[in-house]
Amino acid sequence: MKIGVVGAGNIGKTLGGSWEAAGHEVRYGTRAEAGSIFEAASSSEVILLAVPADAALEALEEAAEVAGKLVIDCTNRMGQAAFEKGKSKAEELAAAAPDAHVFKAFNAAFSKVMKNGGKTHGQKADLAFAGDGEVGRERLEKLIADAGFAPLDCGPLENAYLVEALGAAMIYLGFGANLGADIAWKLIR
Ligand SMILES: NC(=O)c1ccc[n+]([C@@H]2O[C@H](COP(=O)([O-])OP(=O)(O)OC[C@H]3O[C@@H](n4cnc5c(N)ncnc54)[C@H](OP(=O)(O)O)[C@@H]3O)[C@@H](O)[C@H]2O)c1
Numbered sequence: 689m690k691i692g693v694v695g696a697g698n699i700g701k702t703l704g705g706s707w708e709a710a711g712h713e714v715r716y717g718t719r720a721e722a723g724s725i726f727e728a729a730s731s732s733e734v735i736l737l738a739v740p741a742d743a744a745l746e747a748l749e750e751a752a753e754v755a756g757k758l759v760i761d762c763t764n765r766m767g768q769a770a771f772e773k774g775k776s777k778a779e780e781l782a783a784a785a786p787d788a789h790v791f792k793a794f795n796a797a798f799s800k801v802m803k804n805g806g807k808t809h810g811q812k813a814d815l816a817f818a819g820d821g822e823v824g825r826e827r828l829e830k831l832i833a834d835a836g837f838a839p840l841d842c843g844p845l846e847n848a849y850l851v852e853a854l855g856a857a858m859i860y861l862g863f864g865a866n867l868g869a870d871i872a873w874k875l876i877r
Pocket of ligand 1: 694
């Protein structure tokens, strides 16, 4: 797939590198290089917004050509007090880009585990995601698998708040409860 990665920080470079290694064509867009966010997005069928949550809407607007494309929101809002249906960051982005396939994914995993190809403590981690439609779902499941994780389908976009809560809980467990950044979610079933 052709993937535009917006934000070449920790997550952008890590996931972009995994996808390149899996044979995808990855282009990066950064605010430092004028026009590069639009170029990366307009030449791709998948867009990863790997920027702080507060910057995601602005980055999406700069990407501009997102209709019919999978847009992955991996952001975590720090210090968020409540997680409510209808109030997730992913739904906010979807409302701004109704013709895009916006999915919440990759927020509930630490970069350390991503860098280790989705494995930690000798196991393959689950990667929770939520979003609407089969087009985005199929592409995303492939990209999750290509990053080394097992896709964990948490249902429609209105469930994105649940995936966001998983991310917040993980941040607490990793840093608040000092379990470290090599923990990961796995559903026993
Ligand atoms: N780190 C993790 O383990 C982890 C795990 C899951 C999800 N996440 C989420 O992933 C996202 C990225 O995290 P990260 O760890 O990769 O952070 P990071 O290393 O600080 O990278 C953030 C990137 O966003 C760019 N950026 C900031 N504001 C921007 C704007 N207004 N427009 C365009 N680009 C902008 C920065 O560009 P500059 O270089 O120009 O500052 C930087 O390249 C965050 O939402 C975070 O919550 C992180």
